[in-house]
Amino acid sequence: MSEIRAEGQAGHVQMGQHGEPDHVLVHLSDTHFLGGNRALYGRVDTDRTVERAFEQLERSGIRPEAVVITGDIADLGEADAYARVRGIIEPAVERLGAQLVWVMGNHDERNRFREQLLGEPASLDPVDRVYRLGGLRLIVLDTTVPGYHHGELAREQLDWLSAELSAPAPHGTLLALHHPPVPTPLAVMTILELQRQHELAEVVSGSDVRAILGGHLHYSTTSTFAGIPVSVAAATCYTMDLSAPVRELSGVDGAQSINLVHVYGDRTVHSTVPIGDFERVAGFDADFLDRMEALSPEERIEAFSRHTQPSAI
Numbered sequence: 001m002s003e004i005r006a007e008g009q010a011g012h013v014q015m016g017q018h019g020e021p022d023h024v025l026v027h028l029s030d031t032h033f034l035g036g037n038r039a040l041y042g043r044v045d046t047d048r049t050v051e052r053a054f055e056q057l058e059r060s061g062i063r064p065e066a067v068v069i070t071g072d073i074a075d076l077g078e079a080d081a082y083a084r085v086r087g088i089i090e091p092a093v094e095r096l097g098a099q100l101v102w103v104m105g106n107h108d109e110r111n112r113f114r115e116q117l118l119g120e121p122a123s124l125d126p127v128d129r130v131y132r133l134g135g136l137r138l139i140v141l142d143t144t145v146p147g148y149h150h151g152e153l154a155r156e157q158l159d160w161l162s163a164e165l166s167a168p169a170p171h172g173t174l175l176a177l178h179h180p181p182v183p184t185p186l187a188v189m190t191i192l193e194l195q196r197q198h199e200l201a202e203v204v205s206g207s208d209v210r211a212i213l214g215g216h217l218h219y220s221t222t223s224t225f226a227g228i229p230v231s232v233a234a235a236t237c238y239t240m241d242l243s244a245p246v247r248e249l250s251g252v253d254g255a256q257s258i259n260l261v262h263v264y265g266d267r268t269v270h271s272t273v274p275i276g277d278f279e280r281v282a283g284f285d286a287d288f289l290d291r292m293e294a295l296s297p298e299e300r301i302e303a304f305s306r307h308t309q310p311s312a313i
Contacts, residue, residue, distance in 0.1 A: 015293060015300070022171055023136045023263035026057060026098070027270075029070040029178075029215025030235030032107065033085045035078035044253050046237045047088060053236060053258050053275045054092035062260070064098045065133045070215035070233060071105020071144075071178030073117065082116035101131055104142040105178040105215065106149040106192070126157055135170030136263060137208075141177040143194055151179030151194035151216075158203050168208040171263065175204065180214025180232045182223035186240060188249045189217060201226040211268040213261070220257055220272050231270035233259045 033046050040046050057064075069089070074081035093100045102117045104110065104127045111122035118127070126142035141161065143151035165173065179194035181201070194200070204212075205226045212230045219242060220234040234257045244250035255274070262269040292300050303309060 015297075018264055021262040021264050021269075023133055023261075024062065024064045025133075025138075025174075025261040025263070026062075026064045026067045026096075027070065027176075027213050027231070027233045027259040027261050028053065028067070028236055029233040030072040030105065030218060030237055031069065031085055032072055032075040032235065032237040033081040034075050035080040035084075037084070040075060040237055044238050047084070049236045049256050049275055050085070050088055052277075053256075053273075054089070054096075056273065056275065057258075058092065058095060063096055064260075065136075066099040066101050066131065066138065067093045067096065068101040068103065068138070068176050068213055068261075070103045070176055070213055072107040072215065072235075073102065073105065073113070074109075075107050075237075077107065077109025077112050079112050079116055082112060086117060099131060099133065101129075101138065101140060101176065103127075103140050103176050103178055103215075104144045106144050106151065108144065110142075110144070110146065126154065128157060128160065130164060132169075137169035137171075137173040139164060139173055139175050141175065143177045143179040150192045151177075152196070153194070153200055158199055162203045165203065165207040165209065171265075172208045172210040174211050174213060174261070174263075174268075175209050175228075176213040178214065179216050180212065180223075180230055181225045182214070182221065182230050182232065184217055184221075185242060185246075186217070186249060187247060189240075192216075197225070204228060210263070211261070211270070213259075218251065219255075220259070222270065229268060229270070231259060231261070233257070234272070236275065 031046060031050055032040055034040055073085055104113055110124050114120040115122055128142050129140040131138040143153055145152050181194050181197045209228050212225060212228055214232045217232050218235040218240045221232045223230045236256050238251045238253050239255045241250040241252045257272050257274045260271045
């Protein structure tokens with residue numbers, strides 16, 4: 001349970017009512033790499049999807065303060081799988097100028113996770129951490145149970161979290177964990193949910209926790225927990241088809257995505273970014289935005305909002 005510090009990034013001019021966010025993070029989950037360059041289930045190219053996601057981020061010009069990966073980094077906890085995922089993600093995150101935050105998942109193995117991803121001695125203790133991103137605090141909780149796929153938090157972890165939250169952070173706190181404390185329509189997945197969620201609720205209720213980031217479900221979803229927004233990032237490996245027959249579980253090689261997290265003074269916004277190459281059918285370039293920024297607010301409304309003007313929205 002250590003603390004790591006990172007500085008925030010300078011912002012950009014925005015025209016909207018809410019201005020520029022105080023913090024920008026990238027949230028992805030469930031990479032599920034296998035050792036030996038093996039494809040997941042013999043068919044899913046886990047590497048290429050992650051590579052494509054970071055190619056899109058670099059192309060975008062977005063420069064997040066942190067990239068948070070909420071667990072199941074390796075499908076079987078193999079050392080060479082961790083080495084390969086590091087080889088793809090660490091250079092990309094360095095180019096983005098961001099802090100890399102690894103979170104334990106139920107498919108991960110604590111000893112190898114520490115050795116391969118954190119450069120620490122092997123240990124079976126929970127991998128709990130505190131990161132400082134300027135005034136924003138990011139707390140990582142290890143919800144895994146060695147040898148099992150469901151989630152739990154030990155009393156010692158909850159006491160540690162309570163002590164940490166006793167002093168609020170200047171910009172509040174984000175909580176990152178693998179097993180999200182939310183209901184799921186997938187009946188089978190309820191067996192593997194975070195147990196005794198009321199205990200966590202008692203700790204975070206009334207605290208400065210502004211949002212909870214999770215994974216595990218392999219589909220993107222949002223909810224609330226103890227009055228706190230929860231955002232679940234879909235997997236980058238494969239996703240669950242929520243339109244499958246009600247009592248079936250169907251994982252598909254499609255709809256992979258990552259999330260952007262924009263933290264404002266009074267709210268946190270979570271946005272889903274599909275991974276892939278798609279045909280552009282509408283839009284405006286940066287020159288158009290430059291022209292809009294040169295106008296007054298009233299002129300912008302007339303130039304872009306009026307129905308007689310061209311719009312791609």
